[in-house]
Amino acid sequence: MHPSDKYRMACWTATVAGVFAIVVCALLAYDYSRRLVKDPLDSQAYAALKNALAQQPANETLKEQIRTLDLQLRREYFRQRAFTAVGAILLLAGILIFTFAAKAAVTLHRKLPQPQLLPPVADAEARWTPRARWAVAAMAGLLIALALGLSFTFRSQLPPTEGNPLVGGGSRRRSEEPASTVGGRSRLLQAEFPPADPEYARAWPRFRGAGGRGVSAYENIPTDWDVLAGKNVRWKTPVPLPGNNSPVVWKDRVFLSGADKNRREVYCFDAATGKILWTRPVPGPSRVPGVMEDTGYAAPTVAADGRRVFAIFADGALAAFDFDGRPAWSKDLGIPDNMYGHAQSLLTYRHLLLVPFDQGTAEQPKSKLYAFNSADGKIVWQVNRPVPNSWATPIVIPSDGCDLIVTAAFPWIIAYDLRDGTEVWRVKGMPPDTGASPTFAAGKVYAANDGTELSAIRPDGRGDVTATHVVWKGEDGLPDTCSVLADRRFVFLLDLTGALTCYDAEKGEVLWYEDFEDGFSSSPSLVGNHVYLFAKSGKCWVVEPTPEGCKRIGENQLGEPCVTSPAFQDGRFYIRGQTHLFCIGK
Amino acid sequence: MKRLRRVPCPRLRGHGKCRKRRSLPTRAWAGHRIGVGILFIVFLCISCRISPAAERFPPPDFTDHQLPATQAPAAPSPVYEYADLAFLIAALGLASYLAVRRRSRRGLFVLGIVSLAWLGFWREGCICPIGAIQNVTLAAFNSTYVLPLTVAAFLALPLIVTLFFGRTFCAAVCPLGAVQELVALKPLRVPPWLDQALGLLAYVYLGLAVLFSATGTAFLICRYDPFVGFFRRSMGADMLVFSLSFLVLGIFIGRPYCRYLCPLGVLLGWFSRISQWHVKIPPDRCIQCRLCEEACPYGAIRTPTTVQPPADHRRGRRRLALLIVLLPILIVLGFGLGWMLRQPLARLNPTVRLAERFYQEQTGRVQGTTGATDAFRNTGRPADALYAEARSLLGSFGLAGGLFGAYVGLVVGGKLIYLSVRRRRTDYQPDRAACVSCGRCFWYCPAEQALWKNNPAACGLATMPEKT
Incomplete structure (x- = not known):
């Protein structure tokens, strides 16, 4: 072949390959931009079907539709990937052919220089080195400017340390903080999260307080008050909608929920004045669940984590609001299969919102325990529980360096690892229709319910520890709905008819029992050496237990029926009656 | 030869x-x-074999289908x-x-x-x-x-x-x-x-x-x-x-x-x-x-x-002496600037970045979470430990940044000195x-x-x- 023909051929090859590479590149870019706009993983149809399935979990047609669509989406996804892979190969091949052909053409067309035509330059290096020094200096100046710019632009976003407040946000961060609004709400939203353990313990973030033990962190709580005379009553505020849930308190806010057949609401009260700061409706399914009148539509107590408050209702509607009432997220867990109505309260643990969702029957249990990320509502883990519906709220306990969540339902008391929901141990010993929540004190878990026994359990086992870790058992005074109360010395059981039974925590012997001759649904609470008892009638007793007996310290009236449990804070406590929320304190 | x-x-x-x-x-x-x-x-084309890497596609979240256990790819052969x-x-x-x-x-x-x-x-x-x-x-x-x-x-x-x-x-x-x-x-x-x-x-x-x-x-x-x-x-x-x-x-x-x-x-x-x-x-x-x-x-x-004229030669020597004196100053200046760069440099560290993002999420400065912060939350590890580790790394970046700056100062000084030294060449050389x-x-x-x-x-x- 003549050299000029070779050159021409190389030029044509390079041109064709170059155009081919550009076309492939454009197609790939188009495909990429299309994928950016329409991601098959974010299909609206898919999301709509999933939402529909949440409403109708047993709809097999929906499930089949989802499976079909899922398969289509996956096929589309992999088709796109295959397109990209083939495109990448073609592009690379095009570039390479172009490069080799162009290289050949350049080589064929290479010419020698003709230096004779240019005047010789004497000592060219001496001419460019001064300019090079200045260029190097300019480059160094550019680097210095870049360094200064970066160092002043980027500031650490770490929290400031005590010793060096400028490490971290520093003064700039402080100046960016918004001015404090009513009640220091903005400061609360800027607070550390998850809150430190002492802060969590001081608050009353869930049913029966931090840990779910019903034990007050403060001892300066009034023992006598008179609602009618206004003695030691700071305020009382009507609650718009009914609910059998108990108050939750975080610093200057008190939270409650209320619901009827048609509405679900979350309330935030000013802890100092009782004023309702905000009321937020919670959307939910249109179908009304069947519930017992004693349970109602808002039996579960809300929970708070220092940044947000969470509420769940009888129809499975779960919602999160920040402390200023802005909706954070919401979910529909579906109407629980629970003939009495859902009543298990929510728990918070560091960044997790724990939702016990026991439902179904012993033959066909559908119970689940969810751990949601409290910030965005994403499921961190969930476990299926081998138990039917129950009404007992779990507790969180420390054990062997990891924290456990202890649940009680027929027939098992089960502890799960909070990190991933793995079951750690279980003890057989709960009756059907478990309603009383367990508690934890002095290294032992106590669980009891009418129809079985009180069990004191060491929580350091693995697997089924029924035979090995139950320290002692009791048969007297078993509760129906009132949770177990315990401290280092005593274990208290309060039954439906008002009998308070006291056990020796070490030996498991019954020390005494006291009959208050009233109906009880509210769980007993411990404040220092005093036990607080709230009867259904609205009558309240404060008693001081000793190994020998029970000394009645105070007897008070709330003025309206009460089935909820109090929330204790510094010098005061909050209790929900049938229609009002009360703040009792000096 | x-x-x-x-x-x-x-x-x-x-x-x-x-x-x-x-x-x-x-x-x-x-x-x-x-x-x-x-x-x-x-x-x-021959080398374009199918990649054995596993696809990362989210599994259906409602099905009872048992997902197969994740298979770790075999270790590459040492022969290669x-x-x-x-x-x-x-x-x-x-x-x-x-x-x-x-x-x-x-x-x-x-x-x-x-x-x-x-x-x-x-x-x-x-x-x-x-x-x-x-x-x-x-x-x-x-x-x-x-x-x-x-x-x-x-x-x-x-x-x-x-x-x-x-x-x-x-x-x-x-x-x-x-x-x-x-x-x-x-x-x-x-x-x-x-x-x-x-x-x-x-x-x-x-x-x-x-x-x-x-x-x-x-x-x-x-x-x-x-x-x-x-x-x-x-x-x-x-x-x-x-x-x-x-x-x-x-x-x-x-x-x-x-x-x-x-x-x-x-x-x-x-x-x-x-x-x-x-x-x-x-x-x-x-x-x-x-x-x-x-x-x-x-x-x-x-x-x-070529041979320099005596005046140029003297000027060149003075310049060289000045640059040699300037070298330690450039190194010290570089150290200071490098130390000032510790925060932007540390921003590339995944731990520091995680700690900063986590703190921003916790204090409401940003909305939403990231995969990294979600993973950290799932560990249950206290935030303070993460912040402490990030602060310690920030300290390390202070020293490392300083040394980096000193090195750049040395390079700039060295380059200027190199460009101020005359070399005798009679031929074209690489x-x-x-x-x-x-x-x-x-x-x-x-x-x-x-x-x-x-x-x-x-x-x-x-x-x-x-x-x-």
Whole structure:
């Protein structure tokens, strides 16, 4: 072949390959931009079907539709990937052919220089080195400017340390903080999260307080008050909608929920004045669940984590609001299969919102325990529980360096690892229709319910520890709905008819029992050496237990029926009656 | 030692003649390039085997279908490591032979393509002597990191070979160099003053790569390798734009990555300065024909110098003294600036970034969460521990940033001093630090042509060039 023909051929090859590479590149870019706009993983149809399935979990047609669509989406996804892979190969091949052909053409067309035509330059290096020094200096100046710019632009976003407040946000961060609004709400939203353990313990973030033990962190709580005379009553505020849930308190806010057949609401009260700061409706399914009148539509107590408050209702509607009432997220867990109505309260643990969702029957249990990320509502883990519906709220306990969540339902008391929901141990010993929540004190878990026994359990086992870790058992005074109360010395059981039974925590012997001759649904609470008892009638007793007996310290009236449990804070406590929320304190 | 016979250069008598004489081998070589290219593309297609990597696609979240257990891919066979090492040794030896003794540009080009095929497309750019700098650094600063011997050898061997033969690794063994050599279709000459200034960037990049490796932050060189995406046929859109830009830039500026970014190039440049048998432009003696003056697209040919006038000489000495005095000041200034850079530098560290993001989420400064913060929450680890670790790392970055700044100050000062020292040269010579021994200049040298013309059998048997 003549050299000029070779050159021409190389030029044509390079041109064709170059155009081919550009076309492939454009197609790939188009495909990429299309994928950016329409991601098959974010299909609206898919999301709509999933939402529909949440409403109708047993709809097999929906499930089949989802499976079909899922398969289509996956096929589309992999088709796109295959397109990209083939495109990448073609592009690379095009570039390479172009490069080799162009290289050949350049080589064929290479010419020698003709230096004779240019005047010789004497000592060219001496001419460019001064300019090079200045260029190097300019480059160094550019680097210095870049360094200064970066160092002043980027500031650490770490929290400031005590010793060096400028490490971290520093003064700039402080100046960016918004001015404090009513009640220091903005400061609360800027607070550390998850809150430190002492802060969590001081608050009353869930049913029966931090840990779910019903034990007050403060001892300066009034023992006598008179609602009618206004003695030691700071305020009382009507609650718009009914609910059998108990108050939750975080610093200057008190939270409650209320619901009827048609509405679900979350309330935030000013802890100092009782004023309702905000009321937020919670959307939910249109179908009304069947519930017992004693349970109602808002039996579960809300929970708070220092940044947000969470509420769940009888129809499975779960919602999160920040402390200023802005909706954070919401979910529909579906109407629980629970003939009495859902009543298990929510728990918070560091960044997790724990939702016990026991439902179904012993033959066909559908119970689940969810751990949601409290910030965005994403499921961190969930476990299926081998138990039917129950009404007992779990507790969180420390054990062997990891924290456990202890649940009680027929027939098992089960502890799960909070990190991933793995079951750690279980003890057989709960009756059907478990309603009383367990508690934890002095290294032992106590669980009891009418129809079985009180069990004191060491929580350091693995697997089924029924035979090995139950320290002692009791048969007297078993509760129906009132949770177990315990401290280092005593274990208290309060039954439906008002009998308070006291056990020796070490030996498991019954020390005494006291009959208050009233109906009880509210769980007993411990404040220092005093036990607080709230009867259904609205009558309240404060008693001081000793190994020998029970000394009645105070007897008070709330003025309206009460089935909820109090929330204790510094010098005061909050209790929900049938229609009002009360703040009792000096 | 056998000396080459001096032959008058026919090209000096007329350009046309030269072209005629040279045309045949040139065209044969061009045809060769097409052949090599076709072979290379066939190899590439063969190498495009199906990737065994698992797809990350979320499983259906409502089904009872039991997902199969995750299968970890089998560990790669050590045979490849030894094969890579054997290839490197053979390629380095062959490249040195072809550059220094045989003086074969064609051989170097073909070897470069073979290296690109093996180390680039077949081995997907890993293992790589450039990236090995980071492994060695990490091993030096982190006692828990075990440095594979192969990786150490991949860094050490090119350095050792460079100590004897110059940067023959860059000439025909480095896949990145081969890519740039391929695409250098219309290389323009960068003005030498600009070339010197841009050369600083490679030193800065080396410093940053060492800093981030030493602190266990990132392997910067691998992350921003402009060509590894082509080798693996997989890269993000941002890297694709970056890589294509480098390719297009490489058409007009010879080896931009090697000259202005390559961290290994910095080290090889240091070693090459004192190399025993560095490649020369003329095989024997320079006849000052000036044909090679513009031949090197990499700005690596240094021209002869003249004796300075006494006034210039005195001024030069004063300048040199001033710069030597300025050097410690630049180092101290660099240390201070580097220390000030600790926060932006630490921002690249995943732990520091996680801690900052986590704190922002916790204090409501940002909305939503990231995968990293979700994962951290799932560990149940206290936030304070994360913040404490991040603060400790920030302290480490203070010292590391200071040392990095001092190093950059030293480099700038050293460069200024280097540019202020006059060197006596009577011939056209390669700049030993910048020359990549690619052999482009051979074709321009009449002495080389005379050797080929008059003693073709002796081609490749040319005497070892004298040490210059």
